Amino acid sequence: MPRRGVLSAKAVTKRYGPILAVDGISLEVAQGEVFGLLGSNGAGKTTLMKIFATLLRPDAGTASVAGIDVIQDPLAVRACIGFVPDSAALYDKLTGREFLHLVAKLRGIPIPRAEQGIAEVSYLLRMDEELARECDGLSRGMKQKLALASAMFHKPPVLILDEPTNGLDPRFAKLLKGWLKDYARAGNTVLMSTHVTQVAEAICDRVAIVHEGRIAAEGSVAEVAARADARTLEDAFSVIVGEA
């Protein structure tokens, strides 16, 4: 069972000029949970995740990670998260290993200690070859694996992943899903967005369907499906987004 709230948003609002991207969302994600954000394109999922990752400031409301306000102390928030954006742009001219070393040094992690984590993640994602090559020449899926590795190797208590299975082949997507479940069971917290309802069904303890900047439904997969009187999350999504 979840023990205590780690990610918290209270009446968070964010505008881009005339566009209201997030409209007063309140959300709690507990420790040990894998929480999934689902929604149509432009629904506000990425904006909400960027607010938790301190890449955006909310116009109204408050957001905190591990009890730390994202506005008051963004550096402390960053110290306890691992983040992967929806498009995993990396430094083209660094090798995969150099990229991970850069992330380690920016986080103040000594390289020998970082190497331990890198070895574990590289074994999980089978990415020895990528580590030796410049990021410039990596395929989209390989870059995604490297971005995931950069968020995972230092074992942060909170992972914020925007479309983490993007570009991954089915084998690695399956491996990742298993790893994320185990990671949360070990007492960490995972907030992820996805367009693939089967991914959410497979690993998310709870999900929220975001529609036009608001949460249209929230709960376990079964609860959300029941609310829409649907058998699957995919059907529930269509019903909820259709009626919202």
Next chain:
Amino acid sequence: MTFALHAADVLQTYRLASRRFRRQPLALPLFALLLTGSLYLLLRTAESTATGEVDTGLTITPGALLFAAFFLSLGKSAVDSYYRLVRHPPLVFAIAQPLPRVRIVAAKLGTVLSLNLGFVALALGVATVLILGFGMRVPAGGLFVPGLVAASIGGLASGVAFSVAASLGSWRRKAAGLALLSGFPAAAWIALVQTDPGLWTQLVVLAGMAVAGIAAALASSAWLVEAWNAQASTRPGGSHATREFRLPLMTDAEAAVFDKEVKTAWRKRETVLSLVTLAFVAIALVAVFFLIEEMPTGQVARFLLPIMILAGVFAGAAVTVTVRGLSSVGGEHEAIWVLKTSPVRGRAVMMGKAGAYALVLPGIVLAAVPLPLVAGFPLDTVVLLALAALTVGLLMAALGLYEGGRAPSFDRASGGLPDSFTMYMIFIAGMIACTVFVAPVGVLFAFDRPAGLVAGVAAAELSALALYGAVRAAGPRLDRLEL
């Protein structure tokens, strides 16, 4: 389709510029002020020299000015075309369409021509108002202006072809392409400077070069896909042994950013390009010295060589440290998330970047030394010029980093550089700052050499402080940046 591509380019540029001006309401009046002021100074200098009000002892021909315009246009166009055409990932959407590649190049050529000629037209309009308003007696005859326009078109059009040729897949092919195009600058040099056959003949030659330049640009479309693939598409990346670069006294975070910048600049060949540029400046200065058949003896002639050296150093610093500083944050493009989600302050990031850019400073100082040595300047003058070059390098780095951190541009079409208006403002502001820091030192040195040297050291220290201040000011901006 050609017009649709061109219109999309222009619309994007217009929207980026208007967004910048909306965010910084003072930018437009400041640009107008700097443009008018710099043109006034240029015209006033031309008037003073031509009327003998100030005896520089120099003869600057219209042909030499046209050559400068041609060469500047070529360089600007080559850079514009590189980012808008050759290294532009979204170009794939145009390449994949069922249309001849020559139309794509025609559209991009249209963009390069219209944006840059627009600026030339604006400058000419302001200059006309100034000449008429102040009753200036500027020796620019009726044929000079069409000559300037033709030189700009010739330079801009051939610049597109140069950009494609320099981006081909192998060094041999690059060399062959550039050798084919070398006729353009060679013809410009012969017709405008070496033989100086008069403005009418020069205008005819420049008109011919404009037509030939457009033809060369369109013909380069045959190699567009090769160049684009070589520069913009994914290739198997190289592998490297992991080693770390850092400077003494740096924190771990600063060292991490420094290490990344040094490796990236080396592997993108930016370091080599910077050193080649500075070597070119040093060689060009010495070459110009030997081309001056008789040293002028006018009242400001004693300052001629120092001014020439510092002008060369300014240009070298502008295209090496300032440009890199301007793209310090914007050049990260989408990868900026790595720095922005790390528990590191913006000041540490900017300090690491400043350290990496400062590695070019010894090259800037060395570029100032050969000419004074060749000209037989006393040792203290050589030292003073080296100090002045260091001052210029530090100030130009400070300006680039400050503006690059304050208002980054993430536009891939410009390689993370701000728009041309901002670039112009920064370079003019740099010129003013360098003059304010260096000129008083030079005057003091002319009267009291030891005091001048001490003032030179103080100016260099102050400019180092300016660089530190720029980093301190840009860091919090990076912290506040929203993505």
